[in-house]
Amino acid sequence: MRLYDQHLHTWNSFDCKTPPEQNVAEALEKGLAGLTFTDHFDTHPSEWPECKYDDAKIAREIDALRDRFGDRIFIGKGIEVCYQPERMDFILEFLAKHTFDVVLLSVHWAHGKPVHVREHFDGMDPHTFIHDYLTAARDATAHIAHMQEHGGHPFHILGHMDFAKRYANRYWGFDEPINEPQLIDEILRNCLRANLIPEINTSTLRNKMAEPMPGKDTVQRYADLGGTCMSLGSDAHSPQYVGENFDDAVGIMRSAGIKHLAVFRDGEMKPVDVD
């Protein structure tokens, strides 16, 4: 079984200093079949000045890596788009003008507030925080499903579906399975309508949390609703984390009956067996 890491960062993200080559070296070391760079594309007016996504520079760096390592490993060019409904025209125009193996959609903001900035949530409890986040993720995925039904398919993967879990752990020490069956169902159904593949993001496991994002109950529910493929992402911001904890994630997929990884090249999805 050979796996693909379709969510990781480099010095082309505001919050990461890794030279891309170090990620390739680690992926080879771990025996991955491929890795896809997904640097941040953050368009909220308060974050846009910090955004380092320079498509020409990234394409040059990836071309050079493909020349050196392309016979040993697949090296993909992707992007992690931060969902900002007010910036959708700008985002879609940018995506249409550039080429990607995969486009990841991630909800990092909920109801006008960045989830990763603690001061916005002083005095809140983790359950409300997670509930509010999931309503934002529900609305975002409904928007993408609506686009799909009108012939648009600019996004391929939904990043870290219950992302608020990572911050609920940081802010309040929260580490429980998510207990929001109705919202999780709505998000999963929207993903199926939108042809948006949910990722299993393993970053919480290296932070010593019990489950990846999402955890096993959600993966099982996705399978029960008819989901057949998922993506794996380490969300590595340091090279040693590329492909980290993928055995755990594959174990969760297998026990839920999800038998395929969704691997993207040139925006086309190919299912790869995890059996």
Ligand SMILES: [Zn+2]
């Ligand atoms: Zn993210």
Ligand SMILES: [Zn+2]
């Ligand atoms: Zn990321």
